Structures are given as C-alpha cells and as structure tokens.
Amino acid sequence: MPVTLIAGGVGGARMALALHEALPPGELTVIGNVGDDCEHWGLSISPDLDTVLYTLTGRIDPINGWGVAEDTHNLMETAISLGEEDWFILGDKDLALHVARTRRLRAGEALSAITADVATRWGCATKLLPATNDRQRTWIATDTEELPFQEWLVHRRAADTVTGVRFEGVPEAQPAPGVLEAIASADRIVLAPSNPFVSLDPILAVDGVRAAVCARRADTVAVSPVIAGKAIKGPIVGMLESMGHRADAIGVARYLAPLAGTYVLDAQDADLAADLAELQMAALCVPTLMADPAVRQGLAAAVLA
Numbered sequence: 001m002p003v004t005l006i007a008g009g010v011g012g013a014r015m016a017l018a019l020h021e022a023l024p025p026g027e028l029t030v031i032g033n034v035g036d037d038c039e040h041w042g043l044s045i046s047p048d049l050d051t052v053l054y055t056l057t058g059r060i061d062p063i064n065g066w067g068v069a070e071d072t073h074n075l076m077e078t079a080i081s082l083g084e085e086d087w088f089i090l091g092d093k094d095l096a097l098h099v100a101r102t103r104r105l106r107a108g109e110a111l112s113a114i115t116a117d118v119a120t121r122w123g124c125a126t127k128l129l130p131a132t133n134d135r136q137r138t139w140i141a142t143d144t145e146e147l148p149f150q151e152w153l154v155h156r157r158a159a160d161t162v163t164g165v166r167f168e169g170v171p172e173a174q175p176a177p178g179v180l181e182a183i184a185s186a187d188r189i190v191l192a193p194s195n196p197f198v199s200l201d202p203i204l205a206v207d208g209v210r211a212a213v214c215a216r217r218a219d220t221v222a223v224s225p226v227i228a229g230k231a232i233k234g235p236i237v238g239m240l241e242s243m244g245h246r247a248d249a250i251g252v253a254r255y256l257a258p259l260a261g262t263y264v265l266d267a268q269d270a271d272l273a274a275d276l277a278e279l280q281m282a283a284l285c286v287p288t289l290m291a292d293p294a295v296r297q298g299l300a301a302a303v304l305a
C-alpha cells in the first residue's frame, strides 16, 4: 500500500518512523519541509529533512528529537572560541552532513538528489523528498518585527508573539521531482502531527501541492499535534492563540479540514470527536504520544486501517 506522509519538525519524523516500521520497505514516501532551512557558519542546513533521516536510520538524539545521538561538539567549541555565533547547536557528526550537502549544492546538485543519495547510503528504504528544490524560507511576523524561522524558534526561544507567517520563495517554488506524483498515486496520504503553520503550510504552499492534497481529501488522514490543549512539542498552542484559532485539537482540525477527511484525536481528547462532524471529518481516537513504541505501532495501524 503506497503511503505518502507530509511531515515537518519532530512530530513529522516520529510519524515517519511509525509508518516506516509498519509498512513493507519502499512503500512510504515522506515529503519534508524545507521552510526551516537556514545558512549557519556558511553551511546549508535542512533541519527537518535531517531529523527524518536521523530518525529513520537510528541516529537521532532521543532527548532533543533533533541532531545525532551522543554527538560531540569539538568544532562548535573551537568556533565559539573564534568568536562565531553560539546559539545554534551543531554537533560534529551532524556537521559532516551539512558540509557534504553544502559542497554538493554549490557543485550544482539538487537538494532532492543529495537527500536521496544520503538515504540510500544510510540504507533507508523510505523515500524522502524535499517539498521543493527551490529556495523557500519561513519568516515569522511578531508584534515588533519579522524574524527568520530559526532566529525566532531557537535564538529567541519562540518567546515573541506570532502575528503571522510568510514563506519567502512562494509562489515561485516548484515541487521537487516526484512530489505531486507521490500525492496523486498514494493509497493514503497522512498529515503528520506537525505544527500546521510552520511545518505543514510551507509544504502546502509549494506550487500545486495544496490543490493536489485537497483533491485526495477522502484518502487523507491528519493527526492532531495537540493533546488535551497542550503541544506534544513546540510552540503550536501559543501560535493558535495569537493567530486567532481555538487553542486545542479542534482548532487544528478546523484549519486542516479542507485537506483531510479523517482526523486522529488523542484518546485523551475523545470528548472532542463530536466537534468533527460539522467539519465533515471522520474521527479516530487512539493514543498518539509516539515516544512509546507500542503507541507508535497502534497509531500507524489506525492511520493505515
């Protein structure tokens, strides 16, 4: 059963692992967010693609949910002693991937080709596609200024109130090879429990992607990134509030209703299932906290059933 997952952030990578484990090798395609990409110390960094790669190949740091497990920070310590910026943590093993990607991008290779090659070298049977090979960058509007995504999230610790989100590079950004085909040909499309504003929307903003998912609404399942009014990870609840949405799983469901005919609520939110009927969304209620492998299996089974 070919399945396509639209994924960003740590929630996207955990959902990718759940489906990767549940499906026969090669049946899963993950379309990853590149709006979070940044240049740091002159290197091209693709956090969301890397988080999926590290998660699916057993390299991920289980505590942070990003970066490489038990990485060392020798390069970073020396760079800081030379006066380089210290707010974005780059481990030594992680840096190797950024060095390789930066060299290959400068030599003219497409991000999709580099990502596919890394996945093959690391024995990852799941296909990982960046949403676009074109430059796309997420900007966060706050009460006072507009900030690049990583500056807002990491440097400023998401402390500034969000009033809007803008995707630089849109509407020009074109889908990477295989993206529209993966959406059109999958038996099931899954919207990961990712932040809809900064992890799913940049993917959907790529030319033709939102329309392609809307056309498959009956086969699309979205998983809530909010449980009992709290984020599984990250700043989503504050963003829902500051951008005028209901700050719970139903606020996200309303936002995603044009795209997904089925919505997965965490079992703790079972009392919200009735609110999905007016959105013409079918409800599934299962445990969704994927740090637990049994929950991961149960969630994948529910999404694929």
Ligand code: FO1
Pocket (backbone or CB within 6 Å): 008, 009, 010, 036, 045, 046, 047, 048, 050, 051, 066, 067, 087, 088, 089, 090, 094, 150, 153, 154, 199
């Ligand atoms: N997140 C942090 O909270 N602090 C960091 O210093 C940090 C560094 C970092 C380096 C490489 C990478 O791939 C991810 C990194 N992240 C860091 C996570 C990243 O900011 C977010 O997970 C995503 O962009 C959100 O989707």
